[in-house]
Amino acid sequence: MIRGGEPKKFSRAVWVTIAAVSVLLIVGLFNLSNAAGYTGGDFHRTQMIWVVLSVLVAAAVTFTDMRFFQQLSPAIYWLTILLLVLVLIFGRDIKNAKRWLELGPIALQPSEFVKPALVLFLARFFHAERNPERYTLRALLRPMLYVAIPTALVMLQPDLGTSLVIIAVGFSMMFFEGIRMRSILILLGIVLLLIPLAWQLDIVQPYQKERVRTWLAMSGAKDIKKDSDRSMQPEQALWAVGSGRVLGKGGMQGVQSRLRYLPEMHNDYILASYAEERGFVGSVFLMGLYLVLVLAMLRIAVSARERFGVLVSVGAVAIIFWQVVFNVGMVIGIFPVVGLTLPFMSYGGSSQVSSMIAVGLALNAGVHRGSV
Numbered sequence: 001m002i003r004g005g006e007p008k009k010f011s012r013a014v015w016v017t018i019a020a021v022s023v024l025l026i027v028g029l030f031n032l033s034n035a036a037g038y039t040g041g042d043f044h045r046t047q048m049i050w051v052v053l054s055v056l057v058a059a060a061v062t063f064t065d066m067r068f069f070q071q072l073s074p075a076i077y078w079l080t081i082l083l084l085v086l087v088l089i090f091g092r093d094i095k096n097a098k099r100w101l102e103l104g105p106i107a108l109q110p111s112e113f114v115k116p117a118l119v120l121f122l123a124r125f126f127h128a129e130r131n132p133e134r135y136t137l138r139a140l141l142r143p144m145l146y147v148a149i150p151t152a153l154v155m156l157q158p159d160l161g162t163s164l165v166i167i168a169v170g171f172s173m174m175f176f177e178g179i180r181m182r183s184i185l186i187l188l189g190i191v192l193l194l195i196p197l198a199w200q201l202d203i204v205q206p207y208q209k210e211r212v213r214t215w216l217a218m219s220g221a222k223d224i225k226k227d228s229d230r231s232m233q234p235e236q237a238l239w240a241v242g243s244g245r246v247l248g249k250g251g252m253q254g255v256q257s258r259l260r261y262l263p264e265m266h267n268d269y270i271l272a273s274y275a276e277e278r279g280f281v282g283s284v285f286l287m288g289l290y291l292v293l294v295l296a297m298l299r300i301a302v303s304a305r306e307r308f309g310v311l312v313s314v315g316a317v318a319i320i321f322w323q324v325v326f327n328v329g330m331v332i333g334i335f336p337v338v339g340l341t342l343p344f345m346s347y348g349g350s351s352q353v354s355s356m357i358a359v360g361l362a363l364n365a366g367v368h369r370g371s372v
Contacts, residue, residue, distance in 0.1 A: 070127070
C-alpha cells in the first residue's frame with residue numbers, strides 16, 4: 001500500500017534527517033573498511049549490501065501510507081514475538097547466546113525488529129486513548145505487558161543491551177504521551193525492584209553479572225575484585241579512545257586496533273576504533289551528527305499532523321537515541337558492557353535494517369498528510 005496520504009513538500013527537518021543519515025552511513029562504511037584492514041576480513045563489503053538494502057527498505061517505509069502500519073501493527077508485533085520464541089528453540093548458538101535465526105544464507109536477529117514493531121503497537125494503543133489523564137496504573141498494565149513480553153524473551157537469549165533499549169523506548173513513549181509522572185515513576189520503581197530478583201534467579205547470566213562486577217570495580221567500588229579477563233575489553237576500549245587524543249592517529253594507524261587488543265572493533269566497539277583514528281575532534285563530529293539526526297527527527301515528530309504519526313516518530317527517535325546512549329556509555333565506561341551496536345556504524349545486517357526502518361517511520365510522518 002505504497003500510495004496513500006497526500007505527499008507534501010519535504011520540510012527542512014526531513015532533508016536534514018536524510019543528510020545526517022547519509023553522512024553517518026558513509027562514515028560507517030569507511031570506518032568498517034579500516035576495521036577490515038586490521039583484521040583481514042571483508043565484512044565491509046557485506047555491509048555495503050546491507051546498507052543498500054536498508055536504504056531501499058527505509059524508502060519503502062517512508063512512502064507507505066501510515067494507516068497501513070496502524071492497521072497491521074498488531075500482526076507485526078505478534079509476528080516478531082513469534083520469531084523471538086522461535087529463536088530460543090531453533091536459533092543458532094554463538095558464544096552461549098541464541099539471537100539468530102538462520103534463513104538460508106541469511107542470519108536474522110529478531111530482537112532488532114521487535115523494537116520498531118513495539119513502537120507501532122504502542123502508538124496504536126496510545127492513539128486509541130485520547131485522554132492521557134485517564135491512565136491509571138491498572139490501565140497501564142496493558143502497554144507495560146507489551147513492553148515486558150519482548151524484554152523477557154530477549155533477556156532469555158540472553159541480550160541485556162537490547163532489553164534495556166526496549167524498556168527505554170517504552171518509557172520514552174509513555175513520557176511523551178503525557179502520562180502522569182507519578183504513574184511513570186511507580187512503574188520505573190517496579191522495574192528497578194525486579195533487577196535484584198532477576199539477579200538472584202539467574203535470569204541475568206553469570207557472564208553478565210561478571211561484566212557488572214568488573215564495571216563496578218573499574219568505577220572504584222571497594223571490596224569488588226576486578227577480573228583481569230573481563231576487564232580487558234572495556235579497558236582496551238578506554239585506551240583506544242584516550243590514545244586518539246585531539247586529532248587521532250589517522251586511518252589504519254590505531255595501535256590498539258592494529259595489534260588486535262581491541263575486541264569487536266567492527267561491531268560493539270566500533271566507536272573505540274573510530275575514536276583512536278579520528279581523535280576527540282572526529283568523535284565530537286560523530287556525536288554532533290547523531291545530535292542533529294535526533295533533533296531533526298524530533299522536529300518531524302512535533303510537526304506531524306496525525307497523532308499516530310507523532311507517536312511513531314517519537315518511538316523511532318527513542319530507538320536511535322537510546323541505542324547511541326547505551327553504546328557510547330559502554331565504550332567510555334559509564335555503563336557496563338551490554339553488547340549493543342552503534343546505529344549506522346557497527347557491522348550487522350539486522351541492526352542496520354532495523355535502524356533504517358526507524359528512520360523511515362519518522363520520515364513517513366514528515367512526508368505524508370492524511371487522516372490517521
